[in-house]
Amino acid sequence: MDSNRERSKMLLNPRRLKRMPINLRKKAIREARNLAGMQQPTKSQRRLRKSTSTKSRLQNDFERAEHNAMLTASSHELQQILSEFEELADVPYDATPTELLGLIAQAENRATTIYVQRDGLSTLKIMLHQRSPTVAQLKKAIATISCAQLKRRQRERRRVADEDDAGRADDGSRQQVVGSAGAKVLPRSSGELVNSALRNGHEHRAFVSWRFLWRCFALFNVDTNQPIDDNVDNGRATLTALGIENGAKLKFVHRVKYFGRKRQS
Structure with a gap:
């Protein structure tokens, strides 16, 4: 232990680190950190x-x-x-700020409504409250609303499963006849954000991030039959400039099919 501590101090000598190239300096810091983690506590x-x-x-x-x-x-x-x-009957109690601002803008007749189709899942209705929304704002709204709807769908599945379990527990005679083999097995909740996992034959990772999804998928304008380049002006391009009008229908497509492979930075 003493030798590891002495070696760690030697590696983290400021004068020695200052003379090192950047790659060797990082290596020395990494080795010192590993040596410090190897020390056994008392x-x-x-x-x-x-x-x-x-x-x-x-x-x-x-x-x-x-x-x-x-x-x-x-x-x-x-x-x-x-x-x-009655006016608020269709508003979910766990509505996100994006959904609330969109509903307010729709009531004031100034919302931009975009429909995003998903393979095997329900179509997302995105209402943007900005006067000139950009593609970055559209992507952020898609991520927020899709995650909110996924949580509601998972909550409903859990509620139905709990009710079924309670019903089977109360009905003892039926439980004896059916047994464990007759119980319904609900599909496992997964991160179905872009398309249905069950339809494609496999399940998405449960905690996949939208940053990863946007590297794999892009938006496609169904009305104009053209892919949408969301990297124009670093995402600051308006929807009108990209040919996306109010009430347009979009869908998810694989990015590599239309934009090719790019080296990840």
Whole structure:
């Protein structure tokens, strides 16, 4: 351990690091970090770390339970408020700011509505509140609304599964006849954001990011039968400049098919 500590100090000598090239400097810092991680903690440190982690874990569990209870109460209260007004009956209680701004702009007749078709999934209705929306704002709205709809779909699946489990638990005679083999197995919730995973024969990764998806997929204008280059002016090009009008229909296509392969930076 002493030799590792001495070697780590030697590698992190400021004068020595200053004379090194950038690649060797990074290598020395990386080796020193690895050596520091190899040092074994003492018994007192292990005991203190274990007790501290247990206390913090209990505190985090308590705070998480309180936070979830507050969210549940707020959701029920919002549902009750929205149900009392006919004008707000179609507004989801967990609406995102993008959806709310789009609904307000639609009520004021100044929204830009775009329909994004997805293979095997429902069509996204994107309402942009900006007066001259750009393609970057459209992509951000698509990501936000699709993730919100995915959470609602997963919540509905869990609710249906819980109701089925409760029904099977109450109906004891039916449970004896059907058994575990007759129980319905719902499809596992997955990150279906661009197209249906079940239709393509495989499931998407559950926590795939939109940054990764935009590297793989691009938007295609169904009305003009042309792909949309979202890199024009670094995403600041307006939808009108790209030929996307109000009420246009778009869909997802593989980016490599129309724009070729590009080296990832």
